[in-house]
Amino acid sequence: MVRSGFREGVHRGSVVIVRPDGVLRHVRGNGRQVVLPRSSNKPFQVLGMLRCGLDLPDDTDLALGCGSHNGEPEHVARVRAILAKHGLSEADLRCPPDLPVHEASADAILAAGGKAEPVTMNCSGKHAAMLTTCVQRGWNTANYTDPSHPLQVTIRDTMADLGEEPITVTTVDGCGAPMFGLSLVGLARAFGKLVQGADGSHERRIADAMRANPFMVAGTGREDTRLMNAVPGLLSKAGAEGVYGAALPDGTAIAIKIDDGHQRARLPVMAGALRFLGAGTPELAELAEETILGGGRPVGSARLLPGVF
Template sequence: MYTSSLADAPAIREPQHAPVAHLVRGGVTEGVHHGSVVVLDTDGRVGLRLGDIEAAFYPRSALKPVQAVAMVRAGLPLDGELLSLAAASHSGEERHLAGTRRILELAGLTEDDLRNVPDLPFGPAVRDAWVREGRPPGRLAQNCSGKHAAMLYTCRLNGWPLDSYLDPEHPLQQAIAEIVEDLTGQRIARVTVDGCGAPLFSVSLHGLARAAARITTAAPGTPEARLADAVRRHPELASGSGRDVAALMRAVPGLLAKDGFEGVEVAALPDGRAIAVKIADGADRARVPVAAAALAHAGVDPALLTEFAGEPLLGGGVPVGRVRPVRSLTPTSWPACA
């Protein structure tokens, strides 16, 4: 049942994004990335806002931890690597494929029961090897297959229909929608279809940050804490080797972080500090340094974040600049632009 204490759904409007990062080359601003950023303090209050943090938007895969919590609340018995994989946008490495097969085996199902779209692996090196070997796109290789396998397992445990598990009216998706609203603290603005075929719920950037904070501050043993522990202990299962979001969790003790397509990132610490970022043009080159700068603004030691300050821009093979967060986000210790 939905609670009466939920805030209204965020307004569906053109977001009033603001500049969040500058592309600086040779001391000249060559480009500007717009977006929105929210930083929450330990008490849940907004410590920083840039752009439009209350407009409806799609978190894309950054919502997967919330979806995984909903499945655990519905009885999904996974922990550790397999629970991390249930919240993954994985690279398609063999460990991801093997883990997804294991979840399906536990449910008494096979790859043929998946309803996500067939695709090549998301990780560039894995994808290149896949193509060289002449392997076609597959449902197991698609980056959301762990989530879909977990959805099927949850359905099997609850006696819910399997073939229609992606229908927004399906009991599984209704259960997920309820937890999305519970953890974000607001009603869903709109439901559409994500790239993998699963329902996608529109909330606000502020709501996404609240949900992450709710997960990381939950009591030990709760579905939220189980999910946070699994992803933090096995970040490469939720992403892949060399992925920035896994490296960020390795670098910052206790951090839970998840990225999403179209320039989305959310992260939260065990004390409730949280950040959420949306880059308007979807550029990862801005997402990574802006998210890192937001974490520094939240109080994370900037020395832990220098790896995520943005790749240098090269001119003739020599660094001549970088993507730099705007001044209101940038710590004094951030690498200088050329």
């Protein structure tokens, strides 16, 4: 599907495109196999929180909850503010300690004598939103990541609802929260439903918050921030292990899984899918090929093979 070289190799995977009505439009690979969406499921986790009654009035905070943030100072300050506003502390977070994804921010913490902390982990915005939901509902905050917790039961049901398929796989994500499996077709349908939500609906609010705040969804230099800035009205959310989900404003939606889990292959595939759908901007063309570094300098690139679309 994607060729990368200097030493030439091929990353294989699956890609699905569904129409606004959820009907399959294009597929390469196995679109029906259940995959673990990883962080591509964050918008649906936050939708579950809203269905539980989460009151997070600032859409910038909502976008942060849906994101995998860089751990830049702006991200961390907002997470801390969300926690403090609801009588919570960083000690309440159940995500593991980690340094920021953003190298300069990580270097600054280490240079100041700091260390990896849960609040700088890329999922801390989602965890802060989960904790806030529990506080507002009067639920136990100590076990909010337990799959049987009422918050997680609602999130599971929300994902099944939007994906139009039962959840048959439940495991644990890297951040410690439950991970619910969906097929790529189900994942694409779920993304399409967010952008097609009626004005004032929870679905539409999530889509609009993320599209209006792409920096909070990811951060400097990251795929989602670059992609949503490159394609007007696009909603996108990347996940670990080569997963990517996106939807155009009309509800046409895309879901991708790279078999070997390599991150560098997913953006060229997503760019190819969007160009196939007519979203051809100069900025998007720049994202269609990922540079491969060796010794800190470009030594090759990853690009889409002909015939995928």
